[in-house]
Amino acid sequence: MSEAISVSATDKRSKYEELFPQLVSLIGSESDTIANMANLCAALKDTFNFLWIGFYIVKVDQLVLGPFQGPIACTRIGFGKGVCGTAWKNSKTLVVPDVNAFPGHIACSSLSKSEIVVPVIDNEKVIAVLDVDSDQEAFFDEIDAQYLEKIVRLLKF
Ligand code: SME
Numbered sequence: 307m308s309e310a311i312s313v314s315a316t317d318k319r320s321k322y323e324e325l326f327p328q329l330v331s332l333i334g335s336e337s338d339t340i341a342n343m344a345n346l347c348a349a350l351k352d353t354f355n356f357l358w359i360g361f362y363i364v365k366v367d368q369l370v371l372g373p374f375q376g377p378i379a380c381t382r383i384g385f386g387k388g389v390c391g392t393a394w395k396n397s398k399t400l401v402v403p404d405v406n407a408f409p410g411h412i413a414c415s416s417l418s419k420s421e422i423v424v425p426v427i428d429n430e431k432v433i434a435v436l437d438v439d440s441d442q443e444a445f446f447d448e449i450d451a452q453y454l455e456k457i458v459r460l461l462k463f
Contacts, residue, residue, distance in 0.1 A: 311349045322453035325353050329457060337462055343434075344373035346457060350438070351375040357417055358439040362390050364432060369394060372434065379414040388412035393423035394432050399451045403444035415439065422446035424454045428463045 311328050315321045329349060333342040343361045351359050360374020362383060369383040369390055386395040388410055393400040402421045405411045411421075418439040426434040436458050440446065 311352050313353045319449050319453075321353055322449065325349065326453070326456070329460060333460055333462075339461055339463055340373060342461055346436075346460075347373050347375045350457070356438050357441045358415065359437070361426070361434050361436055363434045364394065369435060376439070377415055380412060383412060389421050389423050390435050390437050393425055393435050397425050397427065397432050399424045399455060401446050401448075401451055403446070405439075417441045419443045420445045422450050422454065424451070424458055426458045426461060433463065 311325065311332070313321050313324045313328075315324045329346065332345055332349060336342055347359045347361070350356065356376070358374065358376030358379065360376065360379060361372035362369035363372040367385055371379055371381045383390045385391055389400055389402050389405070389408060389412070392410075400423045402408045402411070405413070405418055405421050418441065420440045420443050422438050424436045425432045426436060436454060438446065438450070438454070
């Protein structure tokens with residue numbers, strides 16, 4: 307594993323393309339899920355300067371806050387609640403261009419304007435979600451969905 311992530315590209319797709327092989331080597335020799343979640347958050351925050359990025363982990367009937375980077379956040383989210391609980395319920399990535407227009411959005415930070423939530427799936431079951439917040443409206447799109455889904459598939463359980 308190298309000591310730092312280095313991405314020089316400027317457009318989003320190229321950034322993900324440059325970052326991905328570094329993530330593969332970052333978590334390649336580590337089997338611990340929490341350690342890998344933590345480093346994925348750090349590497350993605352470093353690269354994209356997201357407002358907040360973190361994992362919520364399924365524990366019985368709730369999502370519980372896991373490794374993250376950014377300001378403190380809500381610790382528990384119910385099944386079907388907020389953007390995270392909805393992505394969990396539907397087992398599907400959710401891109402929210404305007405969080406204020408999403409019914410039931412849970413505001414951990416008033417600075418958050420848009421959000422993407424990507425389910426982490428093991429054996430056809432959602433075992434966690436990756437939640438990313440931006441302070442800009444409509445920041446996330448299909449490119450983020452495509453690459454973040456690919457990135458969470460690197461995790462081992
Ligand atoms: N906004 C999320 C809650 C988590 S925070 O954004 C970190 C939601 O509606 O589920």
